[in-house]
Amino acid sequence: MTMQFNDETFRGDYTYRNSPEAIRRFPFPFDQDSYMYSVNIEQHPGGPQGSPFEHMFDVDEHYVAEMRDREITLAEDPLRCQSLPHMELAGWDLLELIMVSKARDYPDLFSLTRDGNDWHWVNKPMGIDKRFTFLDAATLPYGPMEYITRQTQGDFALLHERDGNLWMDAGMVTSQADWSLDFDVGMNFFEWHAPVPKARQMGVFDKALKFLLAVGQGQHYRRLNWTMTVNPRLDTSPENYHKWGPEKRTITPENVGHKQFLRVELQTFFRLPRSNALAFPIRCYLASLDDLVTQPKWGRRLHRVLRDIDPDLADYKGFAVNREVIVNYLSQYDDGEPTSPGIFPED
Amino acid sequence: MPNTVFSPSIESRPTYAGLAPRPGAPAIMVADEAGAAAVTHLATVDATAMAKAHVVLVGAPAETSDALAALSPAAVQTVPDLDTATPIVEQLLSQARMGTQLFLAGSEGLMGHISAIALASGMALEDIQMEHRGSIARRMQCVHCKGITDGVTTDPFTCSHCGLTLFVRDHFSRRLGAFQGVCVDAETPGDIPATEEIRP
Amino acid sequence: MTKLALKVAAVEQLTPLVKRFRFEDPTGAPLPVFSGGAHITVEMPNGDTIRRNSYSLISDPYDPSGYEIAVRREDTGRGGSSHMHSAVAEGDTITVSVPANLFQLDLRARKHVLIGGGIGITPFLSQLRQLDREQKPYELHYAARSRAEAAGIALLPEAAHIHVHISDEGNRMDLGAILDGQPLGTHVYTCGPEGLIAAVADQAARLGWPKSAVHSEAFTAPPPGAPFEVTIASSGQIVPVKADQSLLEALEAAGVEIDYSCRGGACGRCETAVTACDGQIEHNDHWLSADERAAQKKIMPCMSRFKGTRLELDL
CATH class of the missing domain: 3.40.50.80 (Nucleotide-binding domain of ferredoxin-NADP reductase (FNR) module)
Structure with a gap:
């Protein structure tokens, strides 16, 4: 195996670290010096070699540790993975999409051999070698969606299309930005987005829904979303808010650089063939402020974005209480020079 | 006493249009x-x-x-x-x-x-x-322990299962038939705002 | 729109008016599988225009070895179906879109009732294979005027829950009897002539069915009509639309960039804003609401036409 996987934690002693290569390929979400909601959708995959946009499902140095963290979360709260009965077929579609993509994009890590519905899946990083019958759930230890998403970084929502809307009828959600799958499963697009401030009035969601409904087979898209998290914690769920909430108040000018993380979601959209459902993977990337300011362009830009952001958005994105400390810290890295367009580092 | 009129809220908060005749329907x-x-x-x-x-x-x-x-x-x-x-x-x-x-x-x-x-x-x-009709008490799901507390009339309230103090959200799950209650002092334990009666 | 260049693997005359076509990848590669009720758009080059018609897939949705469609020859149409009948032969290469679905099954349903009229049987052929695979309860009703015209008879399997109604034989479909007393959670799907779709919707409404349980797909090709012209707002270019050409086809022939998917007025993809309109838009789509039609601020170029002196499009 060419890729080295980190031995690290996302809770407790928080040993999560980004290598210099991981920092350089971090999906920095701001393409200009200010931020407001936008639909900002691009085709996926596609991007510079080595970037997280290169493959359908990015596998990086955090893979094995993230899957271990998911296992812990699921053991404590199995309701983080739910699938309403009509969504099993979409789960098989997703399993196929991920297995085929990973075996093609990372042949040294994964392999898939198919003879009709007799499938043989090998996941070397996780030490899995499994023969099963496609479309026969009895041949897997979990339902198809749970089986494959226990082996794939990122959260997953499977959206059922009906009545001109999308319904979140299945999902695997253990690294969410503060929303509860157990509560939101079964909701339509507008309902599960209801707590987001301002966006509905701006018509963003109407446009986004219209776009998503038109996504066809073979056309895949992505967008980036972001929030802020104290400590490199994947499980910032409302379920455990009373456990991780106090950590949000531990930010000081001395520790903000290594304790405050920018949390970026690489959201992708795929139309699934047999179920006609939409798969909505939400991949989480974490980088500390210290990581980010190693790239001068990002240091300057992040300072300007967070300094000028609408207070309601700062609140929704969960960093209003730490905003001043964050902005003061980042101001050291902003010399007022102009920044180049686009999200990638400058050199 | 007619159908209660609730304040406008977010998209997931249910509204109740009132019972309208459907002549002859079972x-x-x-x-x-x-x-x-x-x-x-x-x-x-x-x-x-x-x-x-x-x-x-x-x-x-x-x-x-x-x-x-x-x-x-x-x-x-x-x-x-x-x-x-x-x-x-x-x-x-x-x-x-x-x-x-x-x-x-x-x-x-x-x-x-x-x-x-x-x-x-x-x-x-x-x-x-x-x-x-009647009481505006709410059926609340505790997002932490998943327990349902019925008849909630104050914000915040105490989860009848895990004992956490929860604030009352307007976010509503039709699948659960309940509003969402979230720990009010998660970030600052013990710092609990004054209890208020829920308003329509 | 993702496209596939396929080989015509088989052509079979099912009835005097209906042919079945089978398309396969020329190298034998697997094709994308699909969901019951999906369609493909078939390209038919015709002089300076590429005509594109959408046809329901009738083959097994989980079988990647080929796609099958059934095409009824419409002699009064613009020539798409007659092109398929007269000009497409085994061994030809044909360009089709990947499958898309505007008529999917609601797999939550406790029971599915499928009602097809005439060539409208086609989307149900893939749906019933999917229902069998997923072991969902269903009944299918197929109505045709005469046995000779009923392509569906050749395409449908024999099964207790598949019912054929031939009106020439005095066996007309009784929608009231079909819909009355179905268990809570049943969904009904209709495909066929507008009259059949309206009759099922009326009957369902009379029996108190919720609209969300009543699905339909009117598979219509763009109607021909009088020639007209449109102006492209961004360039001032004037695009003539011939009698047997749709507005969308004319825009494509003129090199105007425009998105599309179903080409049957159902998906909304080609919706275009109207920046000036002196005349009457003939809305033939199923997408715009009655208010939107009346306002004449939007047009669906795949289906709709225009009568008047000036129509300017925001393109």
């Missing part, structure tokens, strides 16, 4: 004591409303059920609480045919709980008519 009606008045009103507006209606009265006194029986529904059953009503409603739904209407009247807890059962059994949302 119906399942579930109401509490306050909601019974909405059923009576429906019967005065539409003389055919009760002929094919199976009424389940939850926690209502004898005089209320007598008054509804006087409207000559196909059947009227009185049960002490929602837990007892659940299997009865499930059985009625399993035997129901397309075209059946569900009329719910009373508290948000009753409407949320029964409509969740109906949706799970394949009834369409547009076939569920609801009218809010």
Whole structure:
């Protein structure tokens, strides 16, 4: 195996670290010096070699540790993975999409051999070698969606299309930005987005829904979303808010650089063939402020974005209480020079 | 006392349009004591409303059920609480045919709980008519322990299962038939805002 | 729109008016599988225009070895179906879109009732294979005027829950009897002539069915009509639309960039804003609301036409 996987934690002693290569390929979400909601959708995959946009499902140095963290979360709260009965077929579609993509994009890590519905899946990083019958759930230890998403970084929502809307009828959600799958499963697009401030009035969601409904087979898209998290914690769920909430108040000018993380979601959209459902993977990337300011362009830009952001958005994105400390810290890295367009580092 | 008017809120917060006549339709009606008045009103507006209606009265006194029986529904059953009503409603739904209407009247807890059962059994949302009457107490899910606390009238309130102090959100799950309660002092344990009565 | 260049593997005359076509990858590679009720758009080059018609897939949705469609020859149409009948032969290469679905099954349903009229049987052929695979209860009703015209008879399997109604034999479909008394959670799907779709919708409404349980797909090709012209707002270019050409086809022939998917007025993809309109838009789509039609601020170029002096499009 060419890729080295980190031995690290996302809770407790928080040993999560980004290598210099991981920092350089971090999906920095701001393409200009200010931020407001936008639909900002691009085709996926596609991007510079080595970037997280290169493959359908990015596998990086955090893979094995993230899957271990998911296992812990699921053991404590199995309701983080739910699938309403009509969504099993979409789960098989997703399993196929991920297995085929990973075996093609990372042949040294994964392999898939198919003879009709007799499938043989090998996941070397996780030490899995499994023969099963496609479309026969009895041949897997979990339902198809749970089986494959226990082996794939990122959260997953499977959206059922009906009545001109999308319904979140299945999902695997253990690294969410503060929303509860157990509560939101079964909701339509507008309902599960209801707590987001301002966006509905701006018509963003109407446009986004219209776009998503038109996504066809073979056309895949992505967008980036972001929030802020104290400590490199994947499980910032409302379920455990009373456990991780106090950590949000531990930010000081001395520790903000290594304790405050920018949390970026690489959201992708795929139309699934047999179920006609939409798969909505939400991949989480974490980088500390210290990581980010190693790239001068990002240091300057992040300072300007967070300094000028609408207070309601700062609140929704969960960093209003730490905003001043964050902005003061980042101001050291902003010399007022102009920044180049686009999200990638400058050199 | 008419259908309660609630303040405008977010998209996931249910609204209750009131019971409107569907002449001749087979119906399942579930109401509490306050909601019974909405059923009576429906019967005065539409003389055919009760002929094919199976009424389940939850926690209502004898005089209320007598008054509804006087409207000559196909059947009227009185049960002490929602837990007892659940299997009865499930059985009625399993035997129901397309075209059946569900009329719910009373508290948000009753409407949320029964409509969740109906949706799970394949009834369409547009076939569920609801009218809010009586207490504005809410049925709350604790997002932390998943326990349901019914009859919540204050914000914040104490989860009857795990004991955390929860604030009352307008975010509502039709699948659970409940609003979401989230720990109010998660970031600053012990720093709990003053308790207020919930307003419509 | 993702496209596939396929080989015509088989052509079979099912009835005097209906042919079945089978397309396969020329190298034998597997094709994308699909969901019951999906369609593909078939390209038919015709002089300076590429005509594109959408046809329901009738083959097994989980079988990647090929796609099958059934095409009824419409002699009064613009020539798409007659092109398929007269000009497409085994061994030809044909360009089709990947499958898309505007008529999917609601797999939550406790029971599915499928009602097809005439060539409208086609989307149900893939749906019933999917329902069988997923072991979902269903009944299918197929109505045709005469046995000779009924392509569906050759395409449908024999099964207790598949019912054929031939009106010439006095066996007309009784929608009331079909819909009355279905269990709660049933969904009904109709495909066929507008009259059949309206009759099912009326009957369902009379029986108190919720609209969300009533699905339909009117598979219509763009109607021909009088020639007209449109102006492209961004360039001032004037695009003539011929009698047997759709507005979308004319825009494509003129090199105007425009998105599309179903080409049947159902998906909304080609919706275009109207920046000036002196005349009457003939809305033939199923996408715009009655208010939107009346306002004449939007047009669906795949289906709709225009009568008047000036129509300017925001393109």
